Amino acid sequence: MDVDVSTTTVDEVITSITTATHLSPSSAIKRPTGLDFTGFAPALTDAPKWLNDAVKHLCPLSPxxxxxxxxxxxxxxxxxLGFLDGKIPTNMLAPGKHRPKEVGVWIKAGHPNIxxxxxxxxxxWRLWYHELQPESCKANEGHLECIPPPDGEWTELWxxxxxxxxSLLASLGWWLKSADACTVSNDELASALTDFSWALDTMTRASSAKRASSESAVRAGKKARIA
Incomplete structure (x- = not known):
């Protein structure tokens, strides 16, 4: 059965995620109209056009x-990462063995609507996401462990x-949008949201530390040449 996620309600999954992540009802936006893009605009001031378009695609998927x-x-x-622009071949996420077919079609079509x-x-989606994880994060029975891996192990996801x-984030949003029609439980979805959020935060911290170290080395080199 195919599900048009553009018309599927999100009330049930919002309730389940609120419960699973211990959010109070008042902390979740209850209007089933998605998020307001203007709320992200300040953070996108220097961002490339593709990222602005990406956020516009993500906002309606859930409030x-x-x-x-x-x-x-x-x-x-x-x-x-420095707000990279363009389609960099080396930065393409591997399809692996389990990438949902819908994702491949969506990418080839130029990232159209939902x-x-x-x-x-x-x-x-869970199988694909697990496939891209560092080995140190993989646990038994397909579950993931939120243990920061060595930076080098983020190769597939970074x-x-x-x-x-x-591509992972957008497709996770489609799942969230249509959660009441999917065969995986809302607990599984809540777990995926929590883990993906953790992975983004962990990679960001590592990337920022690398950039700071690199910039420090450049400054040290300039001082040495001046001396």
Missing amino acids: NSEWKEIITRFIEFERS PAIKSSFGAQ KGTINGVY
């Missing part, structure tokens, strides 16, 4: 406060630009 936090962390992740997804989409983690 949930946790979704807003994930989008914010996504923007900060791209910022930590596609229709199958009821098994959530389960397929990808910026429109062909990077954005």
Whole structure:
């Protein structure tokens, strides 16, 4: 069965995620109209056009406060990479063995509007996401452990630009939008949202530290030449 996620309600998943993540009812936006893009505008002042367009695609997928936090962390992740622009081949997220077919079609079509997804989409997304994880984060039975891995282990997931983690984030949003029609439980979705948010934050911290170290080395080199 195909589900047009553009017409699916999100009330049930908003309630389940609020409960699963211990958010009070007042902390979640209850209007089922998505998020207001203007709320992200200040953080996108120096961002490339593709990132602005990406956030515009993400905003309508859910009004949930946790979704807003994930989008914010996504923007900060791209910022930590220097707001890369264009389609950089080396930054393309690997399709692996489990990438949902809908994602590949969406990418080839030039990232159009929200596609229709199958009821098994959530389960397929989980397999793809797990496949891209550092080995040190993988646990038994497909579960993930939130343990910061060595920087070098982020190879498969540490990808910026429109062909990077954005594909994962957008497709996670489709799942969130159509959660009441998918075969994977809302607990599984809440877990995916929490883990993906953690991964973005962890990679951002590591990337920012690398940039700071690199800039410090450049300054030290300039001082040495002057001396």
